Amino acid sequence: MKLYGFPASPNPWKVRAAAHHMGLPLELELVDLTKGAQRKPEYLALNPTGRTPTLVDGDFTLWESAAILQYLGNKKATALWPHDAKARADIMRWQCWHLQHWSRGVNGFVFENLVKSILRIGDPDPKALAQAGELFHQDAAVLDKHLTRHPYLVNDALTLADFTAVAPLFLAERAKIPLENYANIRRWFGTQAALPAWTETAPRP
Numbered sequence: 569m570k571l572y573g574f575p576a577s578p579n580p581w582k583v584r585a586a587a588h589h590m591g592l593p594l595e596l597e598l599v600d601l602t603k604g605a606q607r608k609p610e611y612l613a614l615n616p617t618g619r620t621p622t623l624v625d626g627d628f629t630l631w632e633s634a635a636i637l638q639y640l641g642n643k644k645a646t647a648l649w650p651h652d653a654k655a656r657a658d659i660m661r662w663q664c665w666h667l668q669h670w671s672r673g674v675n676g677f678v679f680e681n682l683v684k685s686i687l688r689i690g691d692p693d694p695k696a697l698a699q700a701g702e703l704f705h706q707d708a709a710v711l712d713k714h715l716t717r718h719p720y721l722v723n724d725a726l727t728l729a730d731f732t733a734v735a736p737l738f739l740a741e742r743a744k745i746p747l748e749n750y751a752n753i754r755r756w757f758g759t760q761a762a763l764p765a766w767t768e769t770a771p772r773p
């Protein structure tokens with residue numbers, strides 16, 4: 569199987585990390601976001617959204633990282649995607665929450681404080697940062713409260729839900745994501761950041 573992506577981007581990285589944890593080999597095909605490779609016709613033919621990651625498994629092409637994670641979870645029996653309807657629905661719930669809510673606030677900081685400087689497209693916009701802050705704190709409070717009682721998001725065990733939602737926090741320092749008041753989120757992140765799945769798939773400088 570091939571995964572098209574940029575190693576430092578959270579969405580491709582989470583797929584590579586989860587695949588590593590499950591023992592599923594994935595060949596990385598570089599899509600250099602800093603050079604606009606995601607907008608080249610050959611990539612758009614695989615993924616018309618011009619975003620990464622994209623998985624190619626034989627004649628099957630799949631984009632959207634949460635869908636890819638579930639597809640990989642179905643390839644091999646794994647505790648990350650338990651064979652249980654309630655656990656799967658609970659994982660889906662956190663993946664939906666991530667896509668609609670958590671990623672919006674977090675990505676606001678990533679774009680304003682990090683992507684803009686990498687692409688040299690201007691300074692952070694204080695209004696956009698304020699909006700990102702509002703979105704972020706609303707959902708960080710929910711997540712932190714959940715993590716006061718649980719080590720992980722679902723069934724007190726590491727699952728695809730954790731791989732989904734933790735990934736953008738690898739950029740927290742550089743993107744100035746305000747985690748100071750969220751000790752449980754920082755602990756949850758630290759536990760996962762130490763896993764070989766993440767360290768061994770980490771982008772090389």
Ligand SMILES: N[C@@H](CCC(=O)N[C@@H](CS)C(=O)NCC(=O)O)C(=O)O
Pocket residue numbers: 577578579580601606618619620621631632633634667
């Ligand atoms: N919901 C999508 C988000 C994909 C996404 O935004 N990927 C970023 C990298 S983390 C990207 O490719 N950005 C390039 C662009 O928007 O031009 C997923 O989970 O796969």
